[in-house]
Amino acid sequence: MNIIVPIKQVPDLVEDLEIDASGKALDRDWLKFKMNEFDEHALEEALLLKEEHGGQVTVLALDTGDVDDSLYTALAKGADRAVKIVGDFEQGVSSRQAANILAQALRGMEYDLVLTGVQAVDDLDGQLGPLLATALGVPSVSVVAGVQVNGRTATVKKEFAGGLVAELEVDLPAVLGIQAAKQPPRYAPVSRVRQVMKTASIEEIEAGDPGAAGIEVRRMFKPETGKRAEMIEGSPEEVADRIVAILRDRGLIKG
Amino acid sequence: MRAVARDVAFFVEHLKGQVADISFELAGRARALAGETGGRSVAIVVGEGARALAGQVACDVAVCVDTPEVARYNPLAYAGAVAAVARAREPFALLFGNTSQGLDLAPAVAAALERPLLAYCREVRVEGEKVVGVSQVYGGKVMVEAEAPAGAVVTLMAGAYPADAGRGAPGAVEEAAAAVDAARVRFKALIEPEAADVDITKQDVLVSIGRGIQSQDNIQLAVELAEALGGAVSASRPIIDAGWLPKARQVGKSGQTVKPKAYLAFGISGAPEHLEGMRDAGLIIAVNTDPKAPIFDVAHYGVVADLFDIMPALTEKVKAAAG
Ligand SMILES: Cc1cc2nc3c(=O)[nH]c(=O)nc-3n(C[C@H](O)[C@H](O)[C@H](O)COP(=O)(O)OP(=O)(O)OC[C@H]3O[C@@H](n4cnc5c(N)ncnc54)[C@H](O)[C@@H]3O)c2cc1C
């Protein structure tokens, strides 16, 4: 079974996010990037399926910057191939454009399953999975937690609100948007990643035509903070006293 | 540019014979937007019993697709049905909820129709021949105003517009028999969540923990605080995905919606998917080391501090106060 996992670098949200001089994008100089957390789950699910059924896992990334570490880490975890799509991505790539580029790359590869992350925190024009599936003419299911493969079909669990789950059967090849793998993503020791960096290599292919963007950003801004919380300051004991007083006022602490 | 009509269409989501609240929110907004474009608001209802479901939704026209292929939820068939209806009508804008179904359908329909898509919108407007959306991205830390030509597909976040404006009845109901390609995806079963040891939707007080708790062992700290308060421990999604707490304890979009009298959030950033499940709690107190964490935008009280300093101190004080 051939499984493709497209991975994306996203800003680490624990860091401060600053808007650049154009007012339309984040200031990249200050950003720290990491692999989209749902892609970690997509990769984990792919590795679990490979362990069960055999086959090959290929991680695929657009070279939007800082992708090598994530690709090597994926190899260290057990992916068989890492492919980087190079091109002019200076102006940014929307999900739709990324879908077009990935679709062109995938037409030259064999695949039974494409496992994407369910979504990334930075896309404005929708999730890549269904866009890619439509371009490839294959079915897709999003918000998937758990994939079982039997021959040419996959049985997937799709999550709805309230913990309700739909079980769907999907013919392969298919694109699945992974929310959570069957088990927490595995960890690759740094020593193993270093070793892989010496022995393995990342393949490169040229990006095809991304097409037009479709939407236009007018401005980026920080959310209004008018409704912000009343902040409690002081030592832990002072803070705790205040919270106790607030809860007691509302009858939530007896005594 | 393609020719579009003036109507504003929206997808009516339902599960287990219930119209989802988000659909009423869309209905209300679609009607307001149609007032500006000079068109009608058009509900698209797909699935078994579509006509009956449409009966609850305020709109000018409800277009119902109730064929065997779409009897149960099937992303391929549903996207095909909505695309067929949209192709026949070329709406000025087509709205979906940013929900589990919306995540399947909005991009698929937008791609099939070759229309632009504005996702994660908290706000959608019409300006001349453009559709303008204000989206919430980067886990709620940044807003983006973006525009697309008329014809755009839009996904709206839950709670962006009031649901009450969209409850009512359609002015007219039509049936559409869209031929769809459904065979490659088959609906097998709807699985109810496992019975929970604790029902977090019925608690007065929730001590809710996020990734800031760092390890499974540390959860004991939250358990002790919850016990002192006579409440229960709930959590954000990563805690459940790590296997540290059962799924029934998850608050948010793909978990439970809770409305306790007090919700104490420790080490939770406040991503939109989490806020969706708790923003209506009576009292929200958040503790986070990041002063810019979006959780502080919905909290009544906030503490910028290390949860490992606050939580044990609070447990002691609560125990002392309760005597
Ligand atoms: C379709 C879909 C559905 C989803 N459904 C849900 C859902 O139902 N529920 C849900 O919660 N999420 C859901 N998510 C995930 C959501 O997008 C976020 O990823 C998630 O809510 C983040 O959880 P968190 O706040 O615990 O972690 P993070 O975002 O990593 O935040 C951790 C926070 O802890 C703080 N922190 C770290 N250390 C400390 C410390 N010592 N003391 C105090 N604070 C500290 C950090 O500053 C940070 O703000 C969903 C996502 C998708 C795509």
Ligand SMILES: Nc1ncnc2c1ncn2[C@@H]1O[C@H](COP(=O)(O)O)[C@@H](O)[C@H]1O
């Ligand atoms: N530029 C990209 N390169 C590779 N994969 C991507 C890219 N953009 C999106 N993806 C994949 O699509 C998923 C959803 O991302 P998004 O469409 O940005 O919500 C991600 O989790 C990745 O798996």
